[in-house]
Amino acid sequence: xxxxxxxLGLKIAAGFGLAFMHLPxxxxxxxxxxxxxxxxxxxxxxxxxxxxxVTWGRSDVWEALALSLKVASISTVIALVLGTLCAAAVSxxxxxxxxxxxxxxxxxxxxxxxxxxxxxxxAFNLADIPFSFWTIVLGHATFCVVVVYNNAVAxxxxxxxxxxxxxxxxxxxxxxxxxxxxxxxxxTALLAGGMLAFALSFDEVIVTTFTAGQQQTLPIWMLEExxxxxxxxxTNVVAMVVVLVTFLPILGAYYLTRGTDTVAGQGK
Amino acid sequence: MNRNSGPLGxxxxxxxxKPSLLIFLLILPPALWLGIIYLxxxxxxxAQSFFSIDEFTGQIQYEWTLKTYGELFRPSNFDIIIRTVVxxxxxxxxxxxxxxxxxxxxxxxxxxxxxxxxxxxxxxxxWSSYLVKVYAWKLILAKEGILNWxxxxxxxxxxxxxxxxxxxxxxxxLSVSATGTFLVFLYVWLPFMILPIQASLERVPVSMLEAxxxxxxxxxxxxxxxxxxxxxxxxxxxxxxTFSLTLGDYIIPQIVGSSRxxxxxxxxxxxGTAGNIPLxxxxxxxxxxxxxxxxxxxxxKGAFDAL
Numbered sequence: 001x002x003x004x005x006x007x008l009g010l011k012i013a014a015g016f017g018l019a020f021m022h023l024p025x026x027x028x029x030x031x032x033x034x035x036x037x038x039x040x041x042x043x044x045x046x047x048x049x050x051x052x053x054v055t056w057g058r059s060d061v062w063e064a065l066a067l068s069l070k071v072a073s074i075s076t077v078i079a080l081v082l083g084t085l086c087a088a089a090v091s092x093x094x095x096x097x098x099x100x101x102x103x104x105x106x107x108x109x110x111x112x113x114x115x116x117x118x119x120x121x122x123a124f125n126l127a128d129i130p131f132s133f134w135t136i137v138l139g140h141a142t143f144c145v146v147v148v149y150n151n152a153v154a155x156x157x158x159x160x161x162x163x164x165x166x167x168x169x170x171x172x173x174x175x176x177x178x179x180x181x182x183x184x185x186x187x188t189a190l191l192a193g194g195m196l197a198f199a200l201s202f203d204e205v206i207v208t209t210f211t212a213g214q215q216q217t218l219p220i221w222m223l224e225e226x227x228x229x230x231x232x233x234x235t236n237v238v239a240m241v242v243v244l245v246t247f248l249p250i251l252g253a254y255y256l257t258r259g260t261d262t263v264a265g266q267g268k
Numbered sequence: 269m270n271r272n273s274g275p276l277g278x279x280x281x282x283x284x285x286k287p288s289l290l291i292f293l294l295i296l297p298p299a300l301w302l303g304i305i306y307l308x309x310x311x312x313x314x315a316q317s318f319f320s321i322d323e324f325t326g327q328i329q330y331e332w333t334l335k336t337y338g339e340l341f342r343p344s345n346f347d348i349i350i351r352t353v354v355x356x357x358x359x360x361x362x363x364x365x366x367x368x369x370x371x372x373x374x375x376x377x378x379x380x381x382x383x384x385x386x387x388x389x390x391x392x393x394x395w396s397s398y399l400v401k402v403y404a405w406k407l408i409l410a411k412e413g414i415l416n417w418x419x420x421x422x423x424x425x426x427x428x429x430x431x432x433x434x435x436x437x438x439x440x441x442l443s444v445s446a447t448g449t450f451l452v453f454l455y456v457w458l459p460f461m462i463l464p465i466q467a468s469l470e471r472v473p474v475s476m477l478e479a480x481x482x483x484x485x486x487x488x489x490x491x492x493x494x495x496x497x498x499x500x501x502x503x504x505x506x507x508x509x510t511f512s513l514t515l516g517d518y519i520i521p522q523i524v525g526s527s528r529x530x531x532x533x534x535x536x537x538x539x540g541t542a543g544n545i546p547l548x549x550x551x552x553x554x555x556x557x558x559x560x561x562x563x564x565x566x567x568x569k570g571a572f573d574a575l
Binding site: 005006007010011013014016017018020021022024025027028031039040041042043078081082083085086088089092101104105107108110111112113114115116118119120121122123126138141142145168173174175196199203205206219222223226227235239242243246247249250251254 | 276277279280281283284287290291294295297298299301302303305306307308309310312313316366367369370372373374376377386387388389390391392393395396397398399400401402403404405406407408410412413414417455458459462487512513515516517518519522523532535536539545548549552555556559
C-alpha cells in the first residue's frame with residue numbers, strides 16, 4: 001500500500017545524499033579560520049582571524065576580483081540582450097530554423113567547456129587577435145546566453161499574446177507595448193537569468209584558461225593556487241568568501257522565480 | 269492625437285505588419301554572435317583536426333589527411349580515451365545511485381518548508397563555485413586531512429591502506445588515486461543528475477502508484493515495475509550531463525588524481541606545451557562524437573522531455 005510517509009531507508013538515503021553535497025563546502029568555512037599554514041591538517045590546531053586581514057591586504061586578490069566582476073558584468077549585459085532577443089523570436093512564432101537556433105544557443109554549454117575554450121583560442125590565433133579583457137568577455141558571453149534564454153523563453157510562453165494585442169488595440173505602438181506590457185511581465189525572469197549568468201561567468205574557469213592571456217580572473221587565481229599552493233590560508237579565506245558571494249545571487253534568483261505561477265494573462 | 273506618427277511609429281507599424289521582419293531583426297544579433305564567434309571557432313578547430321604535424325620540424329602541414337585521427341588509435345592515446353569513458357560511466361552510475369533517493373524524496377515526500385530546503389539544498393551545490401568544490405575535496409583527501417584522520421580515529425587505517433594497494437583504483441594516497449578523481453567528479457556533477465530525475469518523478473501521478481498497490485504489488489514491485497520505468501527518461505537526461513561533463517573536464521584529474529591522463533588533459537597538453545594543434549583537435553572530436561551518439565540514444569528513449 002502506498003502511504004504518504006517516507007520509508008526510513010529512503011529518508012536515510014536522501015539525508016546521506018544531501019549531507020554528501022553540503023559537508024565538503026562547510027569544511028571550507030572551518031579551514032578559513034585555522035592557524036595552520038603549511039598543510040591541510042585536520043583537526044585544525046587552533047583558530048584565528050589573522051588570515052582575513054592578510055587576505056584583505058593582498059593586491060593580487062583584489063585585482064583578480066575586480067577583473068572577474070568586470071568580465072561578469074559585461075558578459076551578463078551582452079547575454080541579457082542576446083538571450084532576450086532569441087527568446088522573444090523563438091517563443092513568438094514558429095519559423096524556419098527555429099530548432100537550429102535553440103540548438104545553437106544550447107551548444108556552447110552542452111559541449112564540454114574545453115571544446116569551446118580550445119576552439120575560441122585557435123580562432124583567436126588564426127585571426128591574430130591578441131588575448132585581452134575582451135577575448136575573455138567574448139567567451140563568457142557566448143555560454144551565458146543560454147541561461148538568460150532558458151529563463152526568458154519560459155516566461156515569454158506564459159505572457160499571453162492577447163495582452164500584446166490589447167495594448168496595440170488601445171493605441172500603443174510596438175515600442176510602448178514592449179516598454180509597458182512585455183517588460184513588466186518578463187523583468188523578474190530576466191533578473192533571475194541575469195543573476196545566474198553573472199554567477200556562471202564569475203565562476204567560469206575552463207573556457208577562461210584558454211581565452212585569457214596574462215590576466216587573472218578570480219577562478220584563474222584560485223586554480224594557480226590549487227596547482228601550485230603559495231599561501232594556503234589566503235586561498236582558504238578566498239574560497240570561503242566565494243562561497244558566500246555566490247550564494248546571494250542563487251537565493252535572489254530563487255525568490256524572484258518562486259511565485260511565477262501567477263503571471264498576468266496566464267488564465268487565458 | 270495620432271500616436272503612430274513620427275519615425276518610431278512608422279517603424280512600429282512596419283514591424284506589426286510584417287512579423288517576419290520583426291523575427292528577422294530579433295534573431296539577427298544572437299544568430300550572428302553565435303554563428304560567427306562560436307560556430308566559426310568550432311569549425312576552425314574541427315578543420316585543423318584534418319591537418320597533421322610534421323614529426324621532424326614540428327610544423328603544421330596544411331594538407332587534408334586522416335593521419336592525425338589514426339594517431340588516436342595508438343595504444344598510449346587510445347588508453348586515454350578508454351580511461352575517460354570508463355570514468356564517465358562510473359561517475360554516471362554513482363551519481364544515479366546517490367542522486368535517485370534525494371530526487372525521489374524531494375519529488376514525492378517533501379512538502380512546504382522541506383520542499384524549499386530540498387530545492388535550495390540541490391541548487392546551492394549546483395551553483396556554488398566549481399573550483400571551491402574541488403578545493404574542498406583537496407582538503408578532505410589530503411594525507412593530513414579529515415578523511416585519513418577519520419580512518420585513524422576509528423582504527424581503520426589498515427582498511428584504507430588495503431584499499432589503496434589495489435592497482436588502478438588505488439595509489440600512494442587518496443588524493444593521487446583514481447578513486448579520489450572519481451569522488452570529486454561524483455561530488456561536482458551530482459546535482460546535474462538529481463534535477464532531471466526530480467523533474468521526471470514529479471510528473472508521475474500518485475494515483476498510478478496507488479493503483480499498482482491496489483492491484484496487489486508490494487512497494488518494491490511498484491518501484492521496480494511502475495516508478496523506475498517512468499523515471500528512466502530523467503535518469504538518462506541526468507546522465508547526459510554527468511557523462512558529458514566528465515568527458516571534457518581537465519581540471520579535476522589534474523588537481524586530484526594520478527598521473528594517468530584523461531581526454532581533457534590530453535587536449536590541453538597537445539595544444540599547449542606540445543604545440544600539436546591537429547592532434548588536440550582530433551582528441552576534442554572524440555567527446556563530440558561520443559556525445560552525439562549518446563544524445564541520439566537518449567532522444568530515442570525520450571529523455572529530452574525530462575530536461
